[in-house]
Amino acid sequence: MLSLHNPFPKPSLNHNSSTPPFSTTFKPHFPNTLKPPKPHKPNFTTKTQSLLQYNRKPQLAGETPRVVVITSGKGGVGKTTTTANVGLSLARLGFSVVAIDADVGLRNLDLLLGLENRVNYTVVEVLNGDCRLDQALVRDKRWSNFELLCISKPRSKLPIGFGGKALVWLVDALKSRQEGSPDFIIIDCPAGIDAGFITAITPANEAVLVTTPDITSLRDADRVTGLLECDGIRDIKMIVNRVRTDMIKGEDMMSVLDVQEMLGLSLLGVIPEDSEVIRSTNRGYPLVLNKPPTLAGLAFEQAAWRLVEQDSMKAVMMEEEPKKRGFFSFFGG
Numbered sequence: 001m002l003s004l005h006n007p008f009p010k011p012s013l014n015h016n017s018s019t020p021p022f023s024t025t026f027k028p029h030f031p032n033t034l035k036p037p038k039p040h041k042p043n044f045t046t047k048t049q050s051l052l053q054y055n056r057k058p059q060l061a062g063e064t065p066r067v068v069v070i071t072s073g074k075g076g077v078g079k080t081t082t083t084a085n086v087g088l089s090l091a092r093l094g095f096s097v098v099a100i101d102a103d104v105g106l107r108n109l110d111l112l113l114g115l116e117n118r119v120n121y122t123v124v125e126v127l128n129g130d131c132r133l134d135q136a137l138v139r140d141k142r143w144s145n146f147e148l149l150c151i152s153k154p155r156s157k158l159p160i161g162f163g164g165k166a167l168v169w170l171v172d173a174l175k176s177r178q179e180g181s182p183d184f185i186i187i188d189c190p191a192g193i194d195a196g197f198i199t200a201i202t203p204a205n206e207a208v209l210v211t212t213p214d215i216t217s218l219r220d221a222d223r224v225t226g227l228l229e230c231d232g233i234r235d236i237k238m239i240v241n242r243v244r245t246d247m248i249k250g251e252d253m254m255s256v257l258d259v260q261e262m263l264g265l266s267l268l269g270v271i272p273e274d275s276e277v278i279r280s281t282n283r284g285y286p287l288v289l290n291k292p293p294t295l296a297g298l299a300f301e302q303a304a305w306r307l308v309e310q311d312s313m314k315a316v317m318m319e320e321e322p323k324k325r326g327f328f329s330f331f332g333g
Contacts, residue, residue, distance in 0.1 A: 057093060057094060058305050058308040059309055060095065060309075061309050062310060064181060064184075065171075065174070065175055065181050065184060065185050067171055067185045067187070067203050067204045067205050068187070068204060068207065068307070069200055069204035069206075069207050069208070070082055070083045070188055070189060070210060071200070071201065071207060071209060071210070072209060072210040072217070072220065073191070073192070073193060073220035073223055074191065074211075074220040074221070075192070076191075077217055077241055077242075078210050078239075078241040078242065078271070079188060079189060079191070080103075080188055081112060081277060081287075082239055082241070082271075083186055084109060084112040084286045085287050085288045085300035085304075086186070086208075086303060086304045086307065087146060088113075088140075088142075088143060088146060088286050089288050089303075090146075090184055090307070090308065091140070091143040091145050091146035092288065092301075093304065093305070093308065095183040096145040096180070096184070097184045097185075097186060098137070098147045098174055098182045098185050099113075099146070100149045100150075100151070100167075100170075101148070101149070101150045101151060101188050102187050103151070103188060103191075103196070104151055104152050104190065105152065106154070107150050107151070109148065109150070110138075110150060111284060112280075112281055112284065113140065113286065114283070114284025115140065115148055115284075116284070119148070120135075121135050121136040122136055122149075122150045122151060122152050123136060123149065123150065124151070124152045124153075127162070127166060133170075134177070134179075136149055137149055147182075163195070163198075163199050164198060164202030165202075167199055167202055167203050168202055170203075171185055171203040185203075187200050187201075187204060188200075193224065193227060197224075201227075201228060201231055202231070204233060205233065205235065206233065206235035207228050207233050207236045208236075208268060208307070209221055209224060209228075209236060209238040209239070209265060210239050210241055211238060212241050213242075213248075213253050213255070213256070218254075221238070222262070225263060235310075236265055236266075237265060237266045237268035238265040238266070238268060239270075239271060239303055240270050242273045243256060243270055243273060244272070244273045255315070256315040257315040260315050267312055267314065268303050268306055268307060268313070269300070269303030269306065269313065271299045271303075272296055273296075274287070276297075277296060288301055
């Protein structure tokens, strides 16, 4: 039963007492039935939820398998680098991925992945009946849910009968294989807008356009966007590669917002300029596998996350603070 005794007795007002009123030696008495109040602890619920939000697995949107073509029109902007890093990022997120190198005679995706010595059969041998489809698929040893499929061998010509219908048959064969259909089929498109480009985009239902913030790349990207829309591909997102903030501040390079306004496409990711790209390419070790991760590797992982959930990012304009004017500014200094 709770006692009604006051736990805080009033101090004596007798000034003749040896203990002054409200002395620092005063200690309140707590009965056994009444415990002192516990100190207040801050609530970290909101912060914990936000941390768990980033640690969750992304939810796969759309029907599987999702056939994504990575293209640009202009060569050297980073299509193959994007295919390797985004593909392995998807595999690290737990999704099964098949990457198709559709660049006939000039394939490089196997080099960036470090799988050049394991490619024994290609799609051409599959179509000729020299091997099975599962023999042409090269499984990555680091991530078993990532597989590489090359159209042809280096310095070889494509058969006359090979075209968009053959690649559509290949994608349908991947969908109906016994091991199960992959979650993503990523096609590394060759440069240009010739027959190889038309063949690569035929089976795709969404596209990722890789561009750099320069006028030559933007002109080709705008042309490719029109061709993709004419082919029936409406889900087009872009990745702006090799962005340098120092040149943007110096007004020597177009900003990401300028690029987005010129092309009018949803922004999937922004990849900063990184010298580690050349090192990873020469080693056959993609950026997303580096420890510690680089800025470009983290940007590729974020782009893969948005690709899974069919999300996009928004570029904003940062207003710079005005420079402080000194005393000599009145004299034009």
